[in-house]
Amino acid sequence: MTGDAPPLTLVDLAPGQMLPELVHEVTPTTIVQGAAAAHVWRPMHHDKDYAVHRQGVRDVFMDTQTQGNWLERFVTDWAGPTARLGRLGIAMRNPVFPGDRMAIDGSVRDVETDDTGCGWVVLDLTIRVGTTVCTEAHAKVALPVDATDNPWTRRGEAWQP
Amino acid sequence: MTDVPADVLARVGVSCHREQSVLPVERGAITTFVSASHNGNPVYWDAAVAEQVTRGAVAPATMLSVWFQPLPWVPGRTEEAVPLRLHFELKARFEYPEAIVSDNVATYHEPVRPGDVLTSEQRLVSVSEEKSTRLGTGRFWVIDVEYRNQRDELVAVERWTSFGYEVDAA
Numbered sequence: 001m002t003g004d005a006p007p008l009t010l011v012d013l014a015p016g017q018m019l020p021e022l023v024h025e026v027t028p029t030t031i032v033q034g035a036a037a038a039h040v041w042r043p044m045h046h047d048k049d050y051a052v053h054r055q056g057v058r059d060v061f062m063d064t065q066t067q068g069n070w071l072e073r074f075v076t077d078w079a080g081p082t083a084r085l086g087r088l089g090i091a092m093r094n095p096v097f098p099g100d101r102m103a104i105d106g107s108v109r110d111v112e113t114d115d116t117g118c119g120w121v122v123l124d125l126t127i128r129v130g131t132t133v134c135t136e137a138h139a140k141v142a143l144p145v146d147a148t149d150n151p152w153t154r155r156g157e158a159w160q161p
Numbered sequence: 162m163t164d165v166p167a168d169v170l171a172r173v174g175v176s177c178h179r180e181q182s183v184l185p186v187e188r189g190a191i192t193t194f195v196s197a198s199h200n201g202n203p204v205y206w207d208a209a210v211a212e213q214v215t216r217g218a219v220a221p222a223t224m225l226s227v228w229f230q231p232l233p234w235v236p237g238r239t240e241e242a243v244p245l246r247l248h249f250e251l252k253a254r255f256e257y258p259e260a261i262v263s264d265n266v267a268t269y270h271e272p273v274r275p276g277d278v279l280t281s282e283q284r285l286v287s288v289s290e291e292k293s294t295r296l297g298t299g300r301f302w303v304i305d306v307e308y309r310n311q312r313d314e315l316v317a318v319e320r321w322t323s324f325g326y327e328v329d330a331a
Contacts, residue, residue: 024199037197039184039230064265066197068223073200081204081214085222089266152215152272161268 007080010119019106034066061095086161087140119145182228257325264322299326
């Protein structure tokens with residue numbers, strides 16, 4: 001939802017709703033561009049010889065920061081630019097390698113409005129390759145409670161992520 | 162009675178390693194970052210949308226640690242620079258050959274914007290007693306990293322849970 005469609009508001013959501021799946025064919029460039037953009041210079045993210053011979057894995061693999069980058073994109077693709085990330089938890093389980101077909105899925109766990117009137121959606125997110133869960137994540141994202149609201153205007157005590 | 166050494170317990174709750182970001186927050190790095198995930202969110206590509214929605218340009222929240230990643234080389238540095246230095250100090254203190262990050266949770270407060278200069282501080286939250294897992298024998302430790310901008314506004318808190326360990330003999 002990065003075009004002209006109106007952004008999601010809290011009333012559009014209910015627990016159990018699924019987010020549209022995002023699929024990306026991972027290449028060496030995906031891994032290396034992600035690591036370079038994140039300024040992650042550990043060799044297992046750009047040097048295949050190091051990854052294979054020192055780390056014992058089959059290839060270079062995606063770093064945590066780059067996974068966060070993809071997850072944040074996944075959330076705002078769905079919710080639109082007015083969505084504001086309040087919290088993100090990431091637990092890596094298995095590596096993502098070049099040649100993998102990376103699929104990101106998500107579902108709505110909870111929808112709530114806090115004491116300040118800020119609307120929140122809690123999401124369960126997963127990065128998979130085939131049937132293998134590579135990363136489990138959860139996000140708490142502020143969304144407009146109606147068409148006039150914008151979470152980005154919240155500051156100080158009015159922002160309780 | 163805990164088996165955590167007194168010198169380690171004394172570090173719990175104490176802020177350390179106050180650091181200023183390696184790089185200034187700037188648009189070129191933001192564009193490179195969102196390009197890496199093919200992120201077409203217009204707040205990163207269209208200044209008018211950014212002004213309307215986010216009240217000016219912002220960096221992606223997940224880009225936070227990028228500003229603190231040590232460069233592979235800078236003039237005059239003689240020792241290896243590592244991110245999350247407290248983590249490596251604990252690994253060395255316990256003489257664990259291995260350590261992995263098992264979990265990372267970030268809570269985001271004030272948005273990060275081009276021109277910001279950020280500082281971070283690390284704080285040990287807890288260290289477990291030694292225990293055996295499928296990886297080996299070792300300890301879990303939890304570290305908070307608090308980030309503030311040049312106005313001393315809280316930008317984010319990252320909580321890192323790690324496990325330092327030695328592989329058990331077969």
